[in-house]
Amino acid sequence: xxxxxxxxxxxxxxxxxxxxxxxxxxxxxxxxxxxxxxxxxxxxxxxxxxxxxxxxxxxxxxxxxxxxxxxxxxxxxxxxxxxxxxxxxxxxxxxxxxxxxxxxxxxxxxxxxxxxxxxxxxxxx
Amino acid sequence: xxxxxxxxxxxxxxxxxxxxxxxxxxxxxxxxxxxxxxxxxxxxxxxxxxxxxxxxxxxxxxxxxxxxxxxxxxxxxxxxxxxxxxxxxxxxxxxxxxxxxxxxxxxxxxxxxxxxxxxxxxxxxxxxxxxxxxxxxxxxxxxxxxxxxxxxxxxxxxxxxxxxxxxxxxxxxxxxxxxxxxxxxxxxxxxxxxxxxxxxxxxxxxxxxxxxxxxxxxxxxxxxxxxxxxxxxxxxxxxxxxxxxxxxxxxxxxxxxxxxxxxxx
Numbered sequence: 061x062x063x064x065x066x067x068x069x070x071x072x073x074x075x076x077x078x079x080x081x082x083x084x085x086x087x088x089x090x091x092x093x094x095x096x097x098x099x100x101x102x103x104x105x106x107x108x109x110x111x112x113x114x115x116x117x118x119x120x121x122x123x124x125x126x127x128x129x130x131x132x133x134x135x136x137x138x139x140x141x142x143x144x145x146x147x148x149x150x151x152x153x154x155x156x157x158x159x160x161x162x163x164x165x166x167x168x169x170x171x172x173x174x175x176x177x178x179x180x181x182x183x184x185x
Numbered sequence: 186x187x188x189x190x191x192x193x194x195x196x197x198x199x200x201x202x203x204x205x206x207x208x209x210x211x212x213x214x215x216x217x218x219x220x221x222x223x224x225x226x227x228x229x230x231x232x233x234x235x236x237x238x239x240x241x242x243x244x245x246x247x248x249x250x251x252x253x254x255x256x257x258x259x260x261x262x263x264x265x266x267x268x269x270x271x272x273x274x275x276x277x278x279x280x281x282x283x284x285x286x287x288x289x290x291x292x293x294x295x296x297x298x299x300x301x302x303x304x305x306x307x308x309x310x311x312x313x314x315x316x317x318x319x320x321x322x323x324x325x326x327x328x329x330x331x332x333x334x335x336x337x338x339x340x341x342x343x344x345x346x347x348x349x350x351x352x353x354x355x356x357x358x359x360x361x362x363x364x365x366x367x368x369x370x371x372x373x374x375x376x377x378x379x380x381x382x383x384x385x386x387x388x389x390x391x392x393x394x395x396x397x398x399x400x401x402x403x404x405x406x407x408x409x410x411x412x413x414x415x416x417x418x419x420x421x422x423x424x425x426x427x428x429x430x431x432x433x434x435x436x437x438x439x440x441x442x443x444x445x446x447x448x449x450x
Contacts, residue, residue, distance in 0.1 A: 061257065063264040064272070064304070084273070086352070086379045087318060091272065103317070114350075121348040150266065152234035153273045153376050183265035 062182050068094045071160050074175045076167025078141060083109055083157040085147065091156070109159055112136075113145060133173060142167060146176045148184050156184065189283050190312045192290060193220075197308040204296035208288030211278055214298040220311060221301030222271065225278035227367050228377040231271050231300050237374055238262060238270075252299045268304045275306060277376040280315050281367075318378060326385040334395040336369075336384060337362035343391040352383040360393060 062070070064082060071080040072094050082091040083106045090106035113134065120129040133146040142162040147155040158180065162172055187195075189207065193215075196205065200218040207213070211225035224230045232244060239261045247255045256262055262270075322332075338357050349357065355373050356366075364372065370380040387393035 061264045064268045067265065086376070086382065087276070087314075088321070089276070089314060089317075091269075117350070118348050122346075150269060151237040152270055152374060153379060154269070156269055182263070184263060184269065 062179075064092055064183075067158075067179060067183050068092055070179055071158060071176070074160065074162070074167075074172050076163040076165075076172070078161045078163055080158070080160040081106060081109075083159055084153075085110055085113060085155045085157050086153060109145065109157065113147070113157065133176065135169065135173075137164075140164065142169060142172075144169075144172055144176065146180055148180045150184055189285060189290065190308075193283075193308050194312075196292070201292070201294070202297075203292055203294040204298070205290050205292050207282060207285055207290045210285045210288060211282040212298075213282070214296070214301050216297070216302060216305070219305040219307055220275065220279075221305060222298035223275045223278040223282060224298075225282040227281045228277045229274070229371050229374060230278070231274035233371065233374055234270050234274055234376070235262065238266065248299050253303060264303070267300070271300055271304050273376050275304075276311070276314060276318075277378050279311050280318055280378050283312065283315055322381060322385055325382070326389040328388070331366070331384050331388045331393070331395055332381055333365055333367075335362050335365055336360045336388075336393050336395055338387075339392050339394050347390070347392065350383070352379050353387055356380060356383045356387065357392070362396065 068080050068082065071077060080094040081102065082093075083089070084091050088107040088110035090102040093102045113131070116134060117129055117131055120131070131147050133144065135145075136143040141164050144160050144162060146158045148158065149155045158176060160172065160176070162169070193205070193213065196215055197218040202216050202218075203214075205213040205215065209226060211223065211227075213220060214222040222231075232248075235244060239256065243256070243259070243261055247253065247259075247261075251258075253267060257264055257267065336356075337360050352375060355375065356369060359369055359372055366380050366384045367377050369384075370377040373380065384393060388395075
């Protein structure tokens with residue numbers, strides 16, 4: 061059965077995945093981390109990703125007046141790789157965020173997005 | 186008496202299994218030195234958080250027989266949801282329960298919580314996360330009086346527009362000047378910390394103020410109390426045209442005046 065601990069194994073099975081993390085968006089806490097931290101501290105990274113998402117949602121809310129912003133996923137491409145974040149809403153809190161960093165050359169973005177969305181419906185129905 | 190987190194660290198070192206009851210404030214459940222569940226009287230527990238997702242009867246039935254295995258087997262919730270819910274509830278309870286002092290905790294070996302055992306927390310990590318959360322709150326808005334006082338939305342927006350998050354919206358909708366943030370959390374079925382965070386963010390933006398709602402205007406209250414209740418079946422008297430404020434004798438006066446004017450001409 062897919063739980064918070066073993067879902068990152070599946071996220072890391074996405075072609076080109078470099079590292080992955082589950083983040084609680086409300087508190088900015090790292091819920092689970094895929095492996096040994098690579099250069100950055102997981103706690104700092106989780107808090108920073110939360111701020112990135114918050115700023116994006118705020119910005120979008122301002123740029124589409126009269127609309128409620130509901131972010132499903134967010135993709136940022138840098139010169140080092142792709143960062144894919146998927147927000148999973150729950151009734152009791154969250155949202156829970158699945159974050160995965162993908163290799164620039166070896167990854168397939170469409171496949172990665174599809175795999176993440178399929179995974180999220182199994183994780184939190 | 187040692188603080189609760191030191192006591193907990195000691196139990197963790199001993200790989201203790203059981204429940205640590207902290208007076209009426211709450212209970213901490215441990216399994217082999219790791220925390221499996223924690224409830225706190227001040228915050229909504231996992232059962233309350235799940236109430237929006239799972240029918241209450243199904244929750245009770247599972248609690249009485251089968252435990253969370255039954256909930257998962259019946260497909261009422263997924264494992265991910267259960268873990269995420271317990272995670273949220275335990276961290277929330279820890280945030281408010283660990284600073285509690287003044288009660289002598291009692292440890293009962295081998296006692297377990299029915300929702301525990303699906304996600305484990307190590308004690309130092311729990312204490313560290315609580316400290317981090319406290320620092321986050323202080324960074325948003327250093328004044329702690331909004332944490333416990335009843336809150337209500339500011340009557341006017343201190344600007345032209347504002348963007349709110351989902352939790353902030355829920356807080357604004359329900360903040361009526363009578364509920365404290367933790368009471369709001371129970372009402373909303375949101376974690377206490379999430380509501381506290383939203384309340385401090387709103388307070389920092391000048392959107393939420395503490396204190397009771399101003400008492401209703403005496404005029405309105407007076408009118409409601411003094412006015413006789415209309416009898417059923419009778420319509421209140423209606424006046425047409427300008428109100429009559431003179432007594433019938435005036436008509437006499439007018440007639441005399443007309444007569445005098447006619448005699449003059």
